[in-house]
Amino acid sequence: MCMPESGRKTDYQLQIKEVLKDEGEEVDIPALGGKMPKEVALMMQLSIPPTCPYIVQFIEWFEGPESCSIVMERPEPCQDLYHYSIDCGGSLSEEVAQLVLLQLLLALCHEYLVLHQPLQSFLLHMDGVYTVLDISTMLFCLMCGTVPIWNQETGSLDFLRAVSEEFQDLMDWCFNPKRNNRPTLEQIASHPWLQKGW
Structure with missing residues (x-):
C-alpha cells in the first residue's frame, strides 16, 4: 500500500x-x-x-x-525477460520478440522526447551506437539463446536456430563490423522484420 x-x-x-x-x-x-x-x-x-x-x-x-x-x-502480472525466455525454452518466438522490440522502441522514443541535457544518458540518444548494440544483443540473445558471434569467413552472424531471412538481415546490419554502417533506432523501427508482424 x-x-x-x-x-x-x-x-x-x-x-x-x-x-x-x-x-x-x-x-x-x-x-x-x-x-x-x-x-x-x-x-x-x-x-x-x-x-x-x-x-x-x-x-x-x-x-x-x-x-x-x-x-x-511493479505491474502484475509481469516477469523479467531473462526468466521469461527461460520459461519459453531459452528463446522467444519471432512474434513475441517483435512485440518486445516494439515496446522497447516506444519506451525509448518517449524517453528521448521527455528528457534533455544534462539528464540524457547513452540509452537516450536515438542514433547512439551503443544503444543499437545493446538492443541488438538483447534481441539476438532472446531469439537465439546465445550471444551473437560474427563469422569472419561468411561475413555474417552464426544463427544456431532457424530464424527468418528478415531477422538475419536485421541482425547482420546491427552487428556490421563497420560502426558507421549500423542502423539507427529509427531504421530498426522501420525494418521489414519489425513491420511484417503489424
Whole structure:
C-alpha cells in the first residue's frame, strides 16, 4: 500500500531498487527538489504526465548513508525477460520478440522526447551506437539463446536456430563490423522484420 501525495489510498504492487551512492552520479535539479542521484532524477522526470505505458512508474525514493532506495510500481502480472525466455525454452518466438522490440522502441522514443541535457544518458540518444548494440544483443540473445558471434569467413552472424531471412538481415546490419554502417533506432523501427508482424 502506498499513499500518494493527494492523500488518496491506492493499491500498488511495488518493487524497490537499491543504488549505491558510489556507483551513480548526483545531479542538482531545483524543480525536482534539489540534489539527488541521477537515476532518481531520470525516473522522476519520466513519471511526469504524459507518461508512457511501457515505462515503470516512479513512486518514491529514500536516501540512506551508503545507498538510496527507489520505489517503483511493479505491474502484475509481469516477469523479467531473462526468466521469461527461460520459461519459453531459452528463446522467444519471432512474434513475441517483435512485440518486445516494439515496446522497447516506444519506451525509448518517449524517453528521448521527455528528457534533455544534462539528464540524457547513452540509452537516450536515438542514433547512439551503443544503444543499437545493446538492443541488438538483447534481441539476438532472446531469439537465439546465445550471444551473437560474427563469422569472419561468411561475413555474417552464426544463427544456431532457424530464424527468418528478415531477422538475419536485421541482425547482420546491427552487428556490421563497420560502426558507421549500423542502423539507427529509427531504421530498426522501420525494418521489414519489425513491420511484417503489424
